[in-house]
Amino acid sequence: xxxxxxxxxxxxxxxxxxxxxxxxxxxxxxxxxxxxxxxxxxxxxxxxxxxxxxxxxxxxxxxxxxxxxxxxxxxxxxxxxxxxxxxxxxxxxxxxxxxxxxxxxxxxxxx
Amino acid sequence: xxxxxxxxxxxxxxxxxxxxxxxxxxxxxxxxxxxxxxxxxxxxxxxxxxxxxxxxxxxxxxxxxxxxxxxxxxxxxxxxxxxxxxxxxxxxxxxxxxxxxxxxxxxxxxxxxxxxx
Numbered sequence: 001x002x003x004x005x006x007x008x009x010x011x012x013x014x015x016x017x018x019x020x021x022x023x024x025x026x027x028x029x030x031x032x033x034x035x036x037x038x039x040x041x042x043x044x045x046x047x048x049x050x051x052x053x054x055x056x057x058x059x060x061x062x063x064x065x066x067x068x069x070x071x072x073x074x075x076x077x078x079x080x081x082x083x084x085x086x087x088x089x090x091x092x093x094x095x096x097x098x099x100x101x102x103x104x105x106x107x108x109x110x111x
Numbered sequence: 112x113x114x115x116x117x118x119x120x121x122x123x124x125x126x127x128x129x130x131x132x133x134x135x136x137x138x139x140x141x142x143x144x145x146x147x148x149x150x151x152x153x154x155x156x157x158x159x160x161x162x163x164x165x166x167x168x169x170x171x172x173x174x175x176x177x178x179x180x181x182x183x184x185x186x187x188x189x190x191x192x193x194x195x196x197x198x199x200x201x202x203x204x205x206x207x208x209x210x211x212x213x214x215x216x217x218x219x220x221x222x223x224x225x226x227x228x
Contacts, residue, residue, distance in 0.1 A: 036219075043117075043204045043219035044155070087154075098145040098206070099217055101155040 004088045009106040012078045020073040020105055022088030027068050030092040034099065035062065035073045037084040044087065044101075047073065083109045114138060115207050117220035124227055129193045132223045134205030140185035141207035145217070146178075149202040161188040195227040 005023040012018040024033070032051050036044040048055055048062045050071075055062040061074040075082055087104040091097060114137040124130045134144055142163045147155040159180050160168040167180035179191040188207075192199055206219040 034217075041202070041222070041224075043115075043206075043222040046216055046218060049216065096143060098147075098157045098160060100157070101147075103154050 004090060004102055006086070006088055006102065006105045008103065009108065011108045011110060012075075012082075013110050014080060015077050018075040018078045018082070018107065018109075020075070020086050020088075020107065021070065022072070023070045024088070024090055025069045027090055028092060031090040032092070033062065033064060033068075033071050034089045034091060035060070036087045036089065036099070037082075038087070038104070039081075039084045045084075047086070078107075078109045080109050080111060083107055115141075115205060115218045115220040117203075117205055117223050119223060120221060121224035122226070124195055124225070126196055126227055127194055129191055130195055130225060131189055131191045132203055132205075132225070134188045134190070134207070134220055136186045136207050136218075139207075139209045141188075141209075142185060144182060144188040144205055144207045146180060146188075146190050147204045147206070149204060149222075155204060158190075163188075192225065195225070197227045200225055200227045 032049050034049040035047040037047055038044045048057055048060050050062045063072045085104040085106050087101055089099045116135045118133045122130055144161040146158045148158050149155045157170050158173045161180045161182040163182045163185055169175045177193055182188040202222050202224055204222045206217050208215050208217045
């Protein structure tokens with residue numbers, strides 16, 4: 001799977017929007033962009049995924065660059081419960097191949 | 112949404128004994144399940160891929176005789192840590208895709224803490 005690059009850590013204030021970047025310059029045409037987050041002592045939680053178009057769901061929005069070499073996870077209003085490690089992962093076939101986790105971005109949310 | 116459940120959430124066992132961790136897909140059938148291990152302050156490392164009705168596929172460096180995986184049904188995979196030692200103490204996590212094909216979602220269990228004393 002193609003590699004992703006994320007900042008090690010980010011800070012945000014509660015109730016403010018958060019933009020978590022991810023670079024994936026070697027993404028292939030069939031790779032989906034997946035975002036997961038992991039709270040302390042819990043398994044990863046699915047956040048959102050997309051292929052080419054921007055995606056929105058209850059948790060977040062995913063903005064994908066036109067050339068697909070980068071993407072941004074947007075949390076519209078951060079809460080203290082959003083403090084977690086966020087992973088950006090590329091995968092072309094999640095039906096058969098496991099997701100490969102990098103080091104992710106540790107998001108801290110200040111009250 | 113789809114749910115993957117693990118049991119137990121945590122377990123303490125004596126060195127030299129075996130311990131079994133179960134992973135269940137609660138509202139979908141999973142022909143494939145994935146097992147990960149995570150040490151403190153590290154990322155998840157894939158251990159093996161569990162395939163229903165066939166042998167598991169292990170990642171390089173993972174001892175298949177020590178980490179026994181059984182995927183007996185479309186909703187249950189088990190990981191048995193045999194002859195456990197303190198260095199096997201870790202957070203074990205399973206996951207499963209909700210269907211075959213590209214672009215689907217992989218769901219993760221809550222994780223199981225194993226402490227070997």
